[in-house]
Amino acid sequence: MAKADTALVGALRERGLRMTAQRQLVLDAVRELDHATPEQIHAEVAGKAAGVNITTIYRTLDLLSELGLVTHTHLSHGAPTYHAAGVHPHLHFVCRDCETVTELPVETVQELAGKLREERGFDLDVEHLALFGQCGDCRGRA
Amino acid sequence: MAKADTALVGALRERGLRMTAQRQLVLDAVRELDHATPEQIHAEVAGKAAGVNITTIYRTLDLLSELGLVTHTHLSHGAPTYHAAGVHPHLHFVCRDCETVTELPVETVQELAGKLREERGFDLDVEHLALFGQCGDCRGRA
DNA sequence: TTCAATGCAAAGAATTTGCATACAT
DNA sequence: ATGTATGCAAATTCTTTGCATTGAA
Secondary structure, eight states: OOSOOHHHHHHHHHTTOOOOHHHHHHHHHHHHHSSBOHHHHHHHHHHHSTTOOHHHHHHHHHHHHHTTSEEEEOOSSSOOEEEETTSSOOEEEEETTTOOEEEEOGGGGHHHHHHHHHHHOOEEOGGGOEEEEEOHHHHHHO | OOSOOHHHHHHHHHTTOOOOHHHHHHHHHHHHHSSBOHHHHHHHHHHHSTTOOHHHHHHHHHHHHHTTSEEEEOOSSSOOEEEETTSSOOEEEEETTTOOEEEEOGGGGHHHHHHHHHHHOOEEOGGGOEEEEEOHHHHHHO
């Protein structure tokens, strides 16, 4: 097993769960790839250790999400993309025409998040947020 | 065929496409159901006219989207939900814990939409927007 | 008459489940 | 030793595609 992750081991221990090579590999892959689909993560993990099943990728991503170590967002109709929680937090704008994905700073929705919190008691998951619409280039073309 | 829809017939004519009973039925179902998945729309349509295939539901929803008569949003990891465009426009907040979906007025993101437009040239698709996070009740429980 | 639209069946992508085995504790 | 975590295969869910037939214009 590669360099064991303190945060991971700690979060697992707290819940009586076990540290495994696969869990470390998946977390490493998410951190390295950024915006990766389960399949891309699988490919990355396979490069480090052969034989890790795609099922384990799915199960581990679910687990890491529950542990708060990774988050995911839906940038298309297809597979979700995962990234490490808290590392370079940002949100996305996806152009429905050219499908370009633009990263936006979390401050973009700070005012919205505050309003939701105060007026509705809602705690917005900023890192999960994907904004859809049309980018300037595509609007000019239309 | 039930009461033919002027907007639908017009949009179809403009593109040299044909008016069919199925297209009217799907549009009617979307208007009636609100937040319906393709499968729910299929069930609703089946109640009015037997034998309409699920494939036709998918093809028709795509078409109606292109015509600008319906929009869709992703409120869960599963199937998208469709609703009639421009009718009672709103956006959604989905609690990741209790999965409750709350409708929010479009004004909630008016300031955000303006900022994206001015600073980035992005035209936000407000009706497609789904905000995820935790509702007040669930936060209190945690 | 002509070709778009539909129905049907089969294929396809993404994900989940059941169960025996392997391995962290 | 104990039971969690994994691998494997099969099942599920959601959606798309190919092709012959139907039907709107």
